[in-house]
Amino acid sequence: MKEIKPINILEKFSMFEKLWTPHIIGELNGQYVKLCKLKNDFVWHSHDNEDELFMVFKGTLLMDFRDGRTVEVKEGEILIVPKGVEHRPHTNGEIVLNLLFEPKTTAHTGNVDAEVTVKELGWI
């Protein structure tokens, strides 16, 4: 069992630079808590079996949907994208600090194998 101790979210964000690469900071009930730094564009994708939670700690996350909507997710806000819903996260040139909460099985580019796809996520 991992030691029960507090995890400081902003401290963890300062431990990596690589964009669009989720880093695991916690695990519970078959789910991971992950941090990701986002900037500019990402690929359209969906997750067949996993709902996905985005929580923004800095900046504004923009989430495109296939119906043409773009949802703004600001600091202190959560967005839950249900399984099967195609989405494309991006930012307006700024680096956005984003926390993810989703099943351990979730691939960050979902059903798409893109250049940015990371196969093995690491803990920080």
Added chain:
Amino acid sequence: MKEIKPINILEKFSMFEKLWTPHIIGELNGQYVKLCKLKNDFVWHSHDNEDELFMVFKGTLLMDFRDGRTVEVKEGEILIVPKGVEHRPHTNGEIVLNLLFEPKTTAHTGNVDAEVTVKELGWI
């Protein structure tokens, strides 16, 4: 399907006053995202089958464990308490704003049926 729209966490906290009563703000993968206002003492309890995540948005959450340790969880910090581990959340007289992430099956007083136990949680 619920509409996909941002959830502002501090706005949601402003929508209720009752202490030690979790309010549901989101649902994904069989888990709930809940908000709870904490002040002073709570009961010792554990959850047989559920790990529990605490994320503090204001104040300092104090978590007692049976080994005599008290862990401080400050604003911007997460604490994950594994299933089966007895714990007692409390605060030092201040109201603490706490977000919970845990399976829908989680009873907030765990294996204990206390005066503070809420049987039916509501959405805000």
